Amino acid sequence: MVTTGAVFALGLTMRLMSRRGHTGLGEILLELAxxxxxxxxxxxxxATTVEILDRLPHGGRVDEVDDSGRQRTYEVTPARARSRRKGGRQ
Incomplete structure (x- = not known):
């Protein structure tokens, strides 16, 4: 949690910086949000991915593609392979 003193110090710093043509407090708060x-x-x-993986049968797979185009693949290993390793997810 941010304390009142931290908000005051941030505001004072931003006010001094804005006088020199730097970013103002509004832009910083917007970026923080x-x-x-x-x-x-x-x-x-x-959390959703973990919930889905917990419900998949062994050998199941989830493919994700996010807005930036990054692709992720998660596989639930079969019970035999899982017993030899630490954890059941790859």
């Missing part, structure tokens, strides 16, 4: 939203979205994606 975007970053928090992206982090929350990523946590939700990961």
């Amino acid at each position: 975007r970053a928090r939203s992206a982090a929350a979205s990523e946590r939700e994606r990961r």
Whole structure:
């Protein structure tokens, strides 16, 4: 959690920087909100992926492609192969 003192210090720093033509407090707060939203979205994606993998039968596979085009593949290994390794997911 951000304390009142930290918000005050951030505001003061941004005010001084904006006088020199740098980014203002509004832009920084907007970027902070975007970053928090992206982090929350990523946590939700990961939680959903884990939920799906827990429900798949052994040998099942999930292919994901995100908005940037990055592809991920998750496989649930069969029970025999899983017993030799630490964990059941690859």
